[in-house]
Amino acid sequence: MALEPPPRLVRALDETALAGDGWLAGLPAAAGEAVARRGLTVERVQVPGGRSSLVVLVRRPDGDPAVLKLAPPRARPESERAALAHWSGRGAVRLLEPAAQDGALLLERLHPDVSVRSLPEAKALLEAAGTLRRLWVEPPAGQVFETVAERTGRQAAAMRASADADPDVAPLVGAALAAREELLDAPPAPLLLHGTFRQSKVLSGERMPWLAVGPDPVVGESAFDLARLVRDRVEDLIAQASGAATTRRRIKRLAESLEVDQERLRGWTLFRAVESGVRALRVGRPKDAELLLEFAGWL
Numbered sequence: 001m002a003l004e005p006p007p008r009l010v011r012a013l014d015e016t017a018l019a020g021d022g023w024l025a026g027l028p029a030a031a032g033e034a035v036a037r038r039g040l041t042v043e044r045v046q047v048p049g050g051r052s053s054l055v056v057l058v059r060r061p062d063g064d065p066a067v068l069k070l071a072p073p074r075a076r077p078e079s080e081r082a083a084l085a086h087w088s089g090r091g092a093v094r095l096l097e098p099a100a101q102d103g104a105l106l107l108e109r110l111h112p113d114v115s116v117r118s119l120p121e122a123k124a125l126l127e128a129a130g131t132l133r134r135l136w137v138e139p140p141a142g143q144v145f146e147t148v149a150e151r152t153g154r155q156a157a158a159m160r161a162s163a164d165a166d167p168d169v170a171p172l173v174g175a176a177l178a179a180r181e182e183l184l185d186a187p188p189a190p191l192l193l194h195g196t197f198r199q200s201k202v203l204s205g206e207r208m209p210w211l212a213v214g215p216d217p218v219v220g221e222s223a224f225d226l227a228r229l230v231r232d233r234v235e236d237l238i239a240q241a242s243g244a245a246t247t248r249r250r251i252k253r254l255a256e257s258l259e260v261d262q263e264r265l266r267g268w269t270l271f272r273a274v275e276s277g278v279r280a281l282r283v284g285r286p287k288d289a290e291l292l293l294e295f296a297g298w299l
Contacts, residue, residue: 003031003045005054012051013072015283023072027054031070034104038097040068046112050214053077057109065109066096076216077103082143083192083217091134092194092212093203110211114204121233124199125250128229129257131202131210132194139192139219148193148220149184155275156180162278169278172296176274179267183223188261193218193225199232223260227268230254234295244298270299 005027013024031054035042039061046055046067053071060066071077084095084105094108116124116131139145156177163173194201195216205211218224230251237243251269255262277292 003028003035003042003054003056006045006047006049008048008051009054015285027070030102031056031068034068034070034102037102038068038106040066053214055112057112060096067093067107067109067112069105069107070103071105073103076146077105079145079217080215081105082140083145083215086140086143086192087135087137089207089211090137091131091208092215093205094207107213108205108207108211110203110205110213112203115200116202116210117199117232121236125229125232125254126257127210128197128199128202128232129226129254131212132197132225132229133258135194135197135212135215136191136222136225139190145192145217145219147190148187148218148224151195151218152180152184152271152275158282159275159278162282166278166281169274169281169293172274172293173278176271176296180271183221183264183267183271188221188264190219191222193220193222195225196228197225198228221264222258223255223264224268224272226254226258226260226265227272230265230269231273231292231295234291238291238294243295247295247298266299270296273299 005024010024035056035058040058043057043059046057049055052075053069056068058066058068081095084092085098088094093110095105096108097106100106116127119127159173159177163170194212195218196214197212201214202210202212230247231237237247240246251266252262254260255265273292273296277289277296280289280292
């Protein structure tokens with residue numbers, strides 16, 4: 001069976017200039033070798049799949065279902081492996097193979113087409129928040145993960161460049177960068193965070209009702225992780241006449257339920273929304289950028 005990357009993955013890698021680095025061209029062969037090395041039987045490639053990796057539904061030699069995931073080095077698959085090993089199935093998909101020379105991840109099979117996003121909004125937020133809480137643990141000793149300060153520092157540099165090129169976004173970028181500086185001045189004790197958490201990253205499982213997948217782990221304060229969840233279903237929020245008020249209530253409710261400082265959550269929500277918005281502009285997704293920047297303006 002040909003293990004070709006889905007169109008969504010190809011488009012996403014084009015946006016980040018990864019399509020031309022050779023990894024994508026060599027992906028079908030690399031996936032075939034990873035399958036053969038483990039004696040796996042391929043069922044199908046997950047479509048539409050993610051924006052940073054190839055996900056293949058497979059069977060192990062004993063017939064048990066599993067998932068084989070291949071991602072480019074820039075997506076930090078070894079960092080994901082280390083975080084999944086540390087969580088050891090607590091709140092997250094279970095890692096079935098502690099180490100691999102080819103960088104592929106062999107994972108517990110969940111229900112890839114059923115995420116908490118399929119639930120009504122209030123229930124989805126509740127289940128997602130409960131899953132996220134289980135992931136917030138002390139980082140493993142001796143393991144080096146990227147910090148929130150480091151990750152947002154790289155993002156801040158790109159945001160400044162965007163503001164210089166487009167004066168229309170400069171006020172929001174300025175507010176977001178000021179919020180970041182204040183938040184990094186005296187942060188709470190650092191925890192291991194998912195890094196890219198949102199409703200679509202929480203899938204139905206057999207072992208537990210809901211488990212997180214696809215982390216890009218980072219070490220920092222919990223409000224940074226929760227901030228991305230605040231804007232889930234942003235298109236629905238923008239369509240509501242009461243969208244701004246609903247967003248403020250969501251921040252309050254999530255902060256209280258997860259014992260996170262409300263103002264710190266608001267600040268990181270602003271930074272992450274503006275960062276995503278200007279990045280969407282930069283890679284040619286103006287509709288996404290418009291939604292995100294309008295949302296950021298409410299904060």
